[in-house]
Amino acid sequence: MTEHDSAPIAGLDRGQGVALWRQIAGAIEQEIAQGLRVPGARLPTEAEFTARFGVNRHTVRRAMESLEGRGLIRIEQGRGSFVAEDVLDYPLGSRTRFSENIRRQNKEPQGRIIRILTIEAEGAVASALGVRRGRPVLRVDRLGMADSTPITIGSHHFPLPRFQAMPAMLAEQASISVALAACGVPDYRRRSTRITARMPTAEEAALLQQARIRPVIVSEALNCDPDGRPVDFTWARYASGRVQILVEGE
Incomplete structure (x- = not known):
């Protein structure tokens, strides 16, 4: 299944005109805001997010880079991604x-x-x-x-x-x-x-x-x-x- 399939998967809406990576970033941000993912917690791997959202790794990676750029997560080479701690x-x-x-x-x-x-x-x-x-x-x-x-x-x-x-x-x-x-x-x-x-x-x-x-x-x-x-x-x-x-x- 590709990003361009019309059926929504795991809460993604491929018909609303919002880039899939933005929807994925928004979903993860909402989970952080709701306390479902606490500061310092390890996030699922790219492969796990790929399976959850039914997209390719490039799309997941772009969503993660967006979240990191906004200071919501930190990505550690060789260790994975984590919810950012309080500043x-x-x-x-x-x-x-x-x-x-x-x-x-x-x-x-x-x-x-x-x-x-x-x-x-x-x-x-x-x-x-x-x-x-x-x-x-x-x-x-x-x-x-x-x-x-x-x-x-x-x-x-x-x-x-x-x-x-x-x-x-x-x-x-x-x-x-x-x-x-x-x-x-x-x-x-x-x-x-x-x-x-x-x-x-x-x-x-x-x-x-x-x-x-x-x-x-x-x-x-x-x-x-x-x-x-x-x-x-x-x-x-x-x-x-x-x-x-x-x-x-x-």
């Missing part, structure tokens, strides 16, 4: 802490260290931390999650040798704030933030479990200790379908 407000102020922000949303914060390495300071990193180009700095890449859902990837840069104990601290607990406190910086303030957006790399899309056609929000932030010395230059990428940045005043 989190993520405040950026002078004292931003990931765990505190996530708990404000009644969710449980989690973190996973992706990699730790020593790199040569270049460009924005050297300028922000106030070190000469080519000097070694510690880079920590960390995945931040809310209720096990990926929210942000943070690439943190710490001046050496001041924070040479950071890897050992993070091995005990994957919290940047806790590790900084263990290294003698119990409090720090954000001095500056720059926010942009771009398309994700393949690794970023995989870690954030989002499609590469959906942009990420990018922030560059410099954190300083109470004496004004730079302690952490962070380059963060946020899943734009799950986070909206809220810039707070003093």
Whole structure:
């Protein structure tokens, strides 16, 4: 059976002049609105939707892409499609802490260290931390999650040798704030933030479990200790379908 057959199947009306993919998208959207498919729930596969609606996979795929483009679902390569979760407000102020922000949303914060390495300071990193180009700095890449859902990837840069104990601290607990406190910086303030957006790399899309056609929000932030010395230059990428940045005043 093809899309052009005249008999309606599974609620589709081939005679009303509305594209079939739009009708399929509307049916799935209605199920989400009625609570039949809850946030985070896995959706049927393309093959299952094809059988349900009696159309070809191209039509189902177009409907799913439409829903994803509107932020109603998220498509994860190799994992399937899921109902989009509620968008989190993520405040950026002078004292931003990931765990505190996530708990404000009644969710449980989690973190996973992706990699730790020593790199040569270049460009924005050297300028922000106030070190000469080519000097070694510690880079920590960390995945931040809310209720096990990926929210942000943070690439943190710490001046050496001041924070040479950071890897050992993070091995005990994957919290940047806790590790900084263990290294003698119990409090720090954000001095500056720059926010942009771009398309994700393949690794970023995989870690954030989002499609590469959906942009990420990018922030560059410099954190300083109470004496004004730079302690952490962070380059963060946020899943734009799950986070909206809220810039707070003093």
